[in-house]
Amino acid sequence: MTIFPRRRLFSLAGGVAAGTVLMNQGVARAAGGPPATIPALQEWTEAAGQYTFAAGARILLASGQASELRNAADVLADDLRRVTGITPQVVTQATPAPQPGDILLTLTAPTPGPSDEGYELTVAASLRVRGAKRGVFNGTRTIVQWLRQTRTVNAGLARDWPKYPERGFLVANSAKKFTMQWWEGTIRELSYLKLNLLWIYVGYGLDNAADIRAIRDLAARYNVQVIPQHNMPDHMYLPLAERPDLQLSGRTGSLDLSKPAAYDWARQLTSSLLGDFPSSPHWHLGSDEYLLGSSYDNYPQLLAYARQRFGANAVAPDVHYGFVNDLNQTVRAAGKTMRIWNDGIFDNATVAVDKNVVIEHWTQWDNRKTPQRLLNEGYKLHNSNQDFLYYDPGSRYPGAANIYDNWRVGLFQGGQSVSDDSPGLLGAKIHLWTLDTEFEALQSDRLAPAFRSFAQLLWGSRKPFPTHAAGFAALSSALGRAPGFPVLRRQVAPVNQARSVWPRRVVTVQFQDPIVASSLLLTNGSPEGTSYPGTAAYDPATKLATFTPTNPWPYNVDVQLNLGARDAAGNVISPPALWSFRTARRPNNSYPRSIWNDEDGPHNEYVMEGRPLELGVKFRTDVPGQVLGVKFYKSAGDLGLHLGNLWSRAGANLGRATFTNESVSGWQEVRFASPVRILADTTYVASYNTRLGIYGYNRPGFAGSIDNGVLHGLQTGADGGNGVFKYGLNLFPNESFENTNYWADVVFMPDTYGLWNRSDAPALGATDPQSLEIGVKFSSSINGRVLGVRFFKGTHNTGTHVGSVWNGMGQRLASATFTNESASGWQEVRFANPVQIVAGQTITVSYSSPTGAWSATEQGLATERVNGSLRAPANGGVFAVGQGNFPTSTFNNRNYYTDVVFSHG
Template sequence: MSLKRYLVPGFKQFTPGGGSSTLGDLLHFRAAVGAEAAARTLMSDLAELHGIQGVLSVSAPADIPSQGDVVDVVLSLDPTLTDFATIDEPLRAEAYKLEVGERIILTAATEQGLQWASRSFLQLIQSCGDSRALESGTALDWPDYPVRGFLIDTGRRFMAPEFIRDLIRTLNWHKLNTLVIHLNDNEIAKDTGRSWDEAQHGFRLRAESGEFAPLASTDGSYSRQDWDSFEDLAAARGITIIAEIDAPAHSRAFIAQHPELGRNNGNSDMLDLAGDHAVNFMKRLFDEFLPWFRGPVVHFGADEYERGLDEDFKRYFNQMAAHLRSAGKSPMAWGSITTMSGGAGAPAPEGYDRDVLICSWNNGWYGPKEAVADGYRILNTNDEWLYTVPYADYYCGDGLRLEKLWSDWEPHVFGGDEVLDKQHPQLLGSLSACWNDLVLMDYNEHDIFRMVSPTFPMLGQKMWGGTPEVMSFCEFSELTDRMADCPGREFVNSQVAAVGGKD
């Protein structure tokens, strides 16, 4: 069986070299300048998962002689990476080469690429069992799509900081590189029969003082220190965090504090976009927290606003996109343009700003074919395929339908006749999502993890290299079970799940 089938995701290319390399209880790590952090992370993970200890030397690897029977693990950065000269950026930035012989050699153009090489090395050891005998050969590996990730809704239900950090570690294990954190939202009042004054709502960033300090939810919010811990860990693990502050719908957290911002004299979860008061509030809100967000992309929401207010919505969309760009961030938004306006029309200012990354979440609100025809770069976030709403009787109430995903879904598949060409140049990748719509239900982070974590290896495989040839769903499931141990997780391993979801 090909070594490509022992990993999740599997290698794109593997050339056997003959023989094997057996690892002992001690390895000598040799990190070139710039690769030290990746080497230290790998050493820590190796000790945790396999009980193998490491000694680190930092130098030009060729300058350090081998030491007897101790296997060398060499990590180095090569910006030229000539083995991948025909691969376009940004995919080339995540490519890596892994050589197994007398030495184990991990080479990549970036630290992120070294992260993925190190995950593959750890999984190779895992696949060997107690023998620790790695088949000799050379792997060349790179992703199909540059954005591969997951969205967690913390707006409707606070997620402990420790859980967010465990999500980062879990995404890393399967070479998923993006975590979107949805930071505000509210109860769907029409579904619960409660008034807007009663409806639960959340905003999860905590300013220490000033205009926006009162917005922080009393049932849980993230301090700057919490957020820095997310960003620090994400950077060390090859993950980009995208923060989402959602408006002009889903905005009850803001309207509850400032009723004058809302439609119907504040009896709403939608901002009143007539005039400039609401948009200026949102600009100031983003300005308050943009210094927290280290990633190049920021999500400004823009979904499911009230129909019939097309011009107000378009003006808001364009102003917020321009505002984020002026602050040095690339804007991202939900696809709602078909429903709101019947199409993007001419470019801004007459039509919609095209320099926005669009999450194509629903084929009716704004399908992928129309979005790419309008010139947008898009992500597949299709609700029917990729949404989990814990314990709901709609979408996927107990986790995504893995067997159907295996047989029928790829990142370019959006359902119905909404299918793009594979690796369409405007399709950047895909995000699955967990939405905590049922705010009155009793469940916790452990329940969420049980539902979403089986998704990550499959989506990681699909977005990295597609569905492996001549592999059944059962075989893939057995493989993911063998690769389930992920280094560094603490919170999800220690929490007790709620006994089912209950009112």
């Protein structure tokens, strides 16, 4: 079961309008029989009379059974309200006495069929459902489907039960974050069709504990059991990222089963997760694709350990079976039945997987046990036929007609066949393998017809139509989606509570269902009532609504969006959807500094790879300093813990810290416990990790160097590509792909900086007939120290140069002679003792030109220059005739490229 080849909820609420008879939808039913259902009834015996559902109808429970049946009654009452507009009252009586129109729910035994899911439903002046707890709930599903179509049902007796005990749906949610609205809609759908199992992946950091509890409890309310799955001993990229010592060499997702510590760790991890599902009788270990793409022969330690543990005749795969059996003991001690996929069960093993482990058969590879052999050996078998039952986004989908017309429960992948009546054949499930390439609502819509065909075959009653096209497709459409299935499905961007949104970001609402264009209401404004002008538009072809602001969104203000719409059926967004975002910015020229500014962000905001990644950026600085921490741009849905790392060019880790108090999306920042000193003109890598492989990107992102003051994101060149990545967590990212920018960043504080950067240079050079003192006026917004002077030298500027610093009164505070000058470019000299200055004080730095030579840019200081805490005013370039004189004269807003060497403090 490879993650590659195999692997929202919302829609019209009602389906068929209340009171519409199924025959009006073009679906025939036998005269005198009840309305058609999915799945069809096993038995129906006609009687005289009718039942009519009307206002005043009640749902009755016996006092002694109310605690067990109250949930079924409440769900039935809510569903009938949704499909008929009438809400029956739930009434408890010591001895229930139904009146015409009432519905009586009664616990009784035995029940029809081989399990406790069967029920009897008597239709007379009142409706009476009898069975075990689960069977009664199934009976209420039949009632909802009937009364959705008609308020009147002909009298008779329905006896109904499932042929197969396992009828379910697997969601590979480890690779995608589904909304809770999607989960609710999905669970309602399963319940509506009497599907009783939901497989979910747990322990991967995607769904937090609250989400898992909500899914578990919602499923229980709708008579659906959850089967939790945590993959072992492969597909363990996330958990093994924390235990690299237990990884197989070269396989970051594979557990090394030659290490006894791996077994202890796996048992502890499994035990910690089992307690989250006290009522589920199942636990899925995964156990698939161990060493897929490789061979046991490449890991001789596995064979050695197998023979050490199981004897001289053991084969290498026996370590896998021993691991399964060890974990089975842990699972059974918790009162649960363990399940595994079939692909790891070879023909030639000497160790047998425990017979009480359920085998879920999805593929028939060479040298693996066939479905019939597994049944013959006494295993219970579950059909996961990938040819019919797999949804792989972008490649294959479970077809409703293909399932109904061509599949049966005894037909396994590749045409392997067993009898549909095999005693060990438990049932089957549909699988959603969630590479994140489709909206969740689209996946729900594609799954809906398949669910209905699948539910019919798994119930095992006689097909109501010979083929899907002959009537079952129309029946599926007529019965509609489950009551309460969400309407007006949509995805908004930016996501709610996003931070660091671009100032000119266009707001979008991607609807998944058609809306009435004239009903669209997309307004905006802060809680204080401030509104922002813009243009709203809706494209019916793509169902995309947009709002384009006339002006940039303001910084550091919550912008509230209000969305209203209705669909053709009259459903409305009620109350109007509200969400908010804000831009955030610190001054782009401040220090400490990062490569990118707060309002920058990825052009492609979201991609998911479904496995842990370390994403980074190579950078250099012009001056030595301290790395205070790491930043990254977070995509919405990138849940779980994030760590920031600083690396040397050779891959040595220099610093690490855990991000806390993260926002939903946008820039996140973490500081190291102690700043890390780095050298000038030396390559380093800043990175962060995403456990879910979710990130934003630009491609290409490094066609040129990204310069921000003394800090530079490197252009791709001799130093290799930039940005960089590595699969895994806290691993040195040294791979690149098409110069992609993954929006990792650094927080850097230089030891010193000035007004101009190393890359800045004058436009011209000249020589006056007399010596000059050439400088610039500046101030600092904070207290600091002037350590020296810099200036840009042209090749014509010869002689000895002296740097000076002056206060506003013209007093020279320090001076020093430049030495070891280069022929041209930036020159720097340090004073013997730094000069302390205070915030707001006007200071001048200058250098002497004994030959009268200078370099400059005309109008280079037509506006002020700000860098970090330093500010040079407009027309702040100054000179004086005669070297050593205080420079105060100006000309043509000229910038003479004199600079200060400044440090904080």
